[in-house]
Amino acid sequence: MTAMIEMTGVRKKYNTGKVFFEALRGIDLTVAQNEFIAIMGPSGSGKSTLMNIMGCLDVPSDGEYSFEGVNIRNLSSNALADIRNKKVGFVFQAFNLLPYATAYENIEVPLLFAGMKGKKRKQRVTDLLDQVGLADKVDNKPTELSGGEMQRVAIARALANKPNLILADEPTGNLDSKSGEDIIKLFHQLWKDGHTIILITHDMNIAGQCQKIIKLKDGQIHNGNNSIPK
Amino acid sequence: MNPRILYSIFIRDFRKQKKRMTLTIMAIAWGTISIMLLLAFGEGIKIQMDRNRKGLGEGIVIMWGGRTTIPFQGMGTGRNIRFAEEDVEYLQRRMPELRHVAGEYVRWGVQFKYGDKVYAERVTGVYPCYEEIRSHYPRAGGRFINEIDMEQKRRVVFLGHTLKEKLFGNEEAVGKQILVNSVPFTVIGVMQEKNQMGMYNGPDENKASIPAATFAALYGHRYFNLIIYQPREFDNMEGIERRVFEVLGARHKFDPNDNQALWLWDVYSGAVEFNNMMLGIQIFLGLIGGMSLLIAGVGVANIMYVSIKERTREIGVKMAMGARKRYILVQFLVESLIIVTAGGALGMSLSYILTEGFKRVPIESEVMDFMGRPTISPEIGIIVIIILGIIGFVSGIFPAMKAASVNPVESLRYE
Numbered sequence: 319m320t321a322m323i324e325m326t327g328v329r330k331k332y333n334t335g336k337v338f339f340e341a342l343r344g345i346d347l348t349v350a351q352n353e354f355i356a357i358m359g360p361s362g363s364g365k366s367t368l369m370n371i372m373g374c375l376d377v378p379s380d381g382e383y384s385f386e387g388v389n390i391r392n393l394s395s396n397a398l399a400d401i402r403n404k405k406v407g408f409v410f411q412a413f414n415l416l417p418y419a420t421a422y423e424n425i426e427v428p429l430l431f432a433g434m435k436g437k438k439r440k441q442r443v444t445d446l447l448d449q450v451g452l453a454d455k456v457d458n459k460p461t462e463l464s465g466g467e468m469q470r471v472a473i474a475r476a477l478a479n480k481p482n483l484i485l486a487d488e489p490t491g492n493l494d495s496k497s498g499e500d501i502i503k504l505f506h507q508l509w510k511d512g513h514t515i516i517l518i519t520h521d522m523n524i525a526g527q528c529q530k531i532i533k534l535k536d537g538q539i540h541n542g543n544n545s546i547p548k
Numbered sequence: 549m550n551p552r553i554l555y556s557i558f559i560r561d562f563r564k565q566k567k568r569m570t571l572t573i574m575a576i577a578w579g580t581i582s583i584m585l586l587l588a589f590g591e592g593i594k595i596q597m598d599r600n601r602k603g604l605g606e607g608i609v610i611m612w613g614g615r616t617t618i619p620f621q622g623m624g625t626g627r628n629i630r631f632a633e634e635d636v637e638y639l640q641r642r643m644p645e646l647r648h649v650a651g652e653y654v655r656w657g658v659q660f661k662y663g664d665k666v667y668a669e670r671v672t673g674v675y676p677c678y679e680e681i682r683s684h685y686p687r688a689g690g691r692f693i694n695e696i697d698m699e700q701k702r703r704v705v706f707l708g709h710t711l712k713e714k715l716f717g718n719e720e721a722v723g724k725q726i727l728v729n730s731v732p733f734t735v736i737g738v739m740q741e742k743n744q745m746g747m748y749n750g751p752d753e754n755k756a757s758i759p760a761a762t763f764a765a766l767y768g769h770r771y772f773n774l775i776i777y778q779p780r781e782f783d784n785m786e787g788i789e790r791r792v793f794e795v796l797g798a799r800h801k802f803d804p805n806d807n808q809a810l811w812l813w814d815v816y817s818g819a820v821e822f823n824n825m826m827l828g829i830q831i832f833l834g835l836i837g838g839m840s841l842l843i844a845g846v847g848v849a850n851i852m853y854v855s856i857k858e859r860t861r862e863i864g865v866k867m868a869m870g871a872r873k874r875y876i877l878v879q880f881l882v883e884s885l886i887i888v889t890a891g892g893a894l895g896m897s898l899s900y901i902l903t904e905g906f907k908r909v910p911i912e913s914e915v916m917d918f919m920g921r922p923t924i925s926p927e928i929g930i931i932v933i934i935i936l937g938i939i940g941f942v943s944g945i946f947p948a949m950k951a952a953s954v955n956p957v958e959s960l961r962y963e
Contacts, residue, residue: 367957375868376957396872403870414865414960418560428869475869 320387322483322514323349323372328381330367330537341367343537344381351482354509355516356525359534365518366487368534372516373406373485374398386482403431407476409486409517413468415460421447421471422456428478446474450504466497473504484508486517490524502527558886561855569887572851575844576891576936577898583837584899584932588922590830596743596920597826601819603744603752605682607782610748611775611792612811618803629800629809630771633764636675639777642795645788647780650675651772653763654749660756661727662715669711670755671728673763681778683742684757690722690737697736697759704762705733710753712738731766733758743917746815748774785817838935844891845939852884852947863951864959877945877952884944892936900924 330342341364349355357365370376371383374390377398383390385401393401402408415424425446429439447453450470460468469489476484486505490498502524509515517528525531533541562569613629631651639649653673660667678684679692684706686692697704705728712721712735721735744751763769779788789812790804797804856863863876903922 370957373868375960399867399870399872401870402868408868410865410960414861414868416862416865418556423556427866431866431870431872431875479870 321348321384322351322353322386323347324382324384324387325371325378326382328371328378328383330364330371330376331379341537342371342378345537345539347532347539349514349516352509352512352514353516354505354514354529355532356528356530357516357518357532357534358520358522358525363534364537365534367537369485369487369516369518372483373408374401375408399431403428404479405481405483407473407478407481407484409469409472409476409484409489411488411491413460413465413472413492415468415471415475417460420457420459421452421463424460424471425475425478428475432479442478446477449477450474464497465493466500469493469497469501470504473501473508477508482514484513484515486515488518488520490519490521498524558883561883564858565851565855568851568854572844572847572887573891573894575847576841576888577895579837579841579844580892580895580932580936581899581902582840583834583935584896584924584928585902585922586833586837587830587928587931588899588903588924589919590826590833591925591928592920592922594823594826594830594920595923596917597745597822599920600743600745600917601822603683603742604746604815605776605778606819607816608681608776608778609785609789609815610813611777612773613771614808614811616802616806617808618806620797620803620806621801623801627802629796629802631775632771633760635796635799636772636775638799639775639792639795643788643791645779645781645791646777648675648677648681648778649775650677650681650777651760651775652678653760653767653769654773655763655767655769658756659727659729660711660715661730662724665715667711667714670750671705671763672749672755672757673760673767673769674757675760677778678757681776682752683744684752685740685742686737687740689720690735692737693757693759698761701762701765702759703731703733703766704736704758706737706757707735707739708751708753708755709739709741710751711756728756728758746818748813782816785814789814834931841935841939845888845943848884848887848940849943849947851887852880852944853950855883856880856947856951860954860959860962863954864956864962867954867956868960873952877948880948880951881941881944884947885940888936888940888943892933892940896929896932 325345325347328342328345329340332339332341345368357368359365367376371378374385377390386405390398390401416427422443425443426439429442434442444453447456450473452467452470452474455463455467460471463471484505489505490501493501505515505517506527517524519525531541532539613631616623616627616629617625619625633651636649636651639646654670656670657668658671660669674682674684674693676692676694676698679686684692686706690706692706693704696702705726707715707721715721715726716724721738724735725732726735727733739752741753744753777792779785793804793810796810797806800809802809866876903924907921
């Protein structure tokens, strides 16, 4: 089986004119199918940059990155958009739901981009709402939902096109501990269902529940693929 | 893209920036109204002028005899060229490219008497084709001079409508006898009212017409005052003119290059020039209207840039969800097109109501004979829709391109 993610010598440089900044300084990393990984590190260590590159939202300045065996260097921006649409699901700390749209419409967005037709799409959205336990909140707008509920909608949205890879950037950062635990439980369920999950967290307790922890510091991995026995 | 989502995005934006959106839509509506009304006024003037111009006749050339300035075949300069009846027949025979050739006699200060009313006016001896080529159309119940009148030299008269009012007032004139220089004539018709812009010898509404043959027999005129011809085709007016000089030059023995021998007034080419001038005026009016629409377009572009700035994060999220750049582009383009469509529809309906309303206001004025009424033609509608479309597209495409080119990573970080 090909690895889900394969990075060799990945660097990311930012050049904002005056300031030159290297967010990633040579990352070598392999993630297999159905792994559950936590990325930890102080702020500015390059966690989000790494996650954006994994999700094909950004491309490395240097080094090679293969996603499911395909080197993304040669892909067009449309091809990258299609990978994000069908093979990657993003979950953000700030939820990033469309504020004017209902839970239903928010979950529908990636399906619309995928071009899924009417009835099938409706069925899929309904199933997703069931899966995250929000069947009764179909027509609620984000402002009418609690933080935990908003993050569930966001996760349902991330799952819309049945992606293999779920990327979560501090998914519990804005939640109270109870809601946070529920969200982590949901991730565990998804892991059991066969998804590959990578999340950024500052919470050792959450990181401890993952298969592996990747510690980043100054754009480099400091502990490699240390497994945490649990 | 789901139209419902596009719609709800638009509604949300509208609510969020109600005042700005309303002002932008009003600006587009205002621009549309100004371009529509300016074009409608131009069209009204053109229609009216066209009507006035046709009072003289369409597609004709009026020709007067001149005086030779070039010696020719042993004859010196300064000879007067005058047309007789034979010249008309000669031209008809020699130049089949002419549909009509007609001569006209004129006499001023002729006495018209009906009952106790006496007026001194102008009488012309004309050919039956004047009905068509010089717009001498009769009112219902009357007729114009015909071939039989010519052959039999009948004493029949066709009155200009003003002359008829003077002599008869509201009384029916057709069939009545009047005295023309003490000779009894039967009125066979009265000219329909017309506006006449171009004229020689005075407006047709004040004169009377009698058959040319009658005129010649009665007043003993040997020569026509002028000849009018109308070609069958209008694509070679100059060639026909040259040919007239050659044909008449051979007959009257003058040099065909002697431009003073004949004086020609090409009404048709004048009309073409006039139409070109009107087109120029309309383009000018359209440009002025287009300017205000352009400024409104800048307003749309501006509001779109603001809207995109405010929704940077949303664009980033959509890109993370797999939106191709094209989807983002289309979304914002459609939004600006919605604004322009709304404003354009509003402006077009308002201008339509305004011009229709103006048509219903009864204004009797000499100015109206000249200005006409503002008229919205289908062409104006199409032109304005095309301009609106271009402005909507241009004012939308640049902001939309900016939106589609945002870096998703940065826009997700954008607060």
